[in-house]
Amino acid sequence: MKLSNKNIIKLFESNIINLFPKKIIRLLIKKNKIFFIKTDLVKLPEKNYPFTISQEDLENKKKIFFENEFKVPTNQFTYLALITKLIFKKEIGFNFLDFGAQYIDNFFFLRKKNHNINYYYHDQVQNNIQVENFIKLHKLNNIKVLNNLDKLREGIFDFIYFGSVIQYINNFDNLLDKILHTKPKYLYFSGVNFFFNKNSEKFICKQFNVFPQINYCFFFNFDYFKNLICSKNYELIYFSENQNSQINYSYINDSINDTCMYLDLFFKIKD
DSSP states (O other): OOOOHHHHHHHHHSGGGGGSOHHHHHHHHHHHTOOEEEOOOSSOOSSOSOOOOOHHHHHHHHHHHHHOTTOOOTTSOTTHHHHHHHHHTTSSOEEEEEETOOSSHHHHHHHTTOTTEEEEEEOOHHHHHHHHHHHHHHTOSSEEEOOOGGGOOTTOOSEEEEESOGGGOTTHHHHHHHHHTTOOSEEEEEEEEEEOOSSOSEEEEEEOTTTTSOEEEEEEEHHHHHHHHHTTTEEEEEEEEOTTOOOOOHHHHHHHTSOOEEEEEEEEEOO
16 A cells, blocks of 8 residues: 555654554555654653563574674674774773663674773663673673663773664763763764754654554754764764665655755764
8 A cells, every 4th residue: 555655644643543453554664665754742752662682682692693703783883893993903901882782792793803892781771680690691701781871980981882772862962961071082873863954953753664663763963963972072083874774764854855864973082
């Protein structure tokens, strides 16, 4: 059932869509390649992006990465291990914070090339607990769970990685202010939704591509987000389209009369 963009936007913006059976909604999403629909929300819902991991999940990830030397984490930046290797190859050790890490794919992935990495994991509370238990069970080295962001202190982190997470955080600006205050050397934001017109700094979209789970996330004006980081004594040294960018933004583009992109941004603190 292929509909015009205009009709899709009207339908999915309305409450009428909630009256449809899930099977029909799923079919509409698939046939029309619906990823995001713009909303009028100014804040993300309190319960947003539910994601929990189990010990079985972590065991499976460990098995996959130990059996396949060339396995790359799903939806992550392929060259992360190479970048960190090049930057820190002469260092005795470096501290890497994986913010919103979900599984510990990145830990298994990064330590193959970065034997000098001190990896810190941070995610939702229940996932932090699961990973802590997993670390203890397998007596893993060079990995710790950061439970309390209030314990962040200046100079502790050399590299902080945000893997498609910052847009799902309500008080992202306060969070960034807290993190940047500790002066990490490098910041990498992977997989963030951006637009470029000057009509607004940000807006919120409803995400449908993982239906029946519904998520909400921010879309950021590129200059607004860049300046937010650069105003704290950082410079943007690299940005590019994310390698996993297969997103249909047509419904958002039609709503805002602009072109959206799924980008990676790499910042470095100024000397």
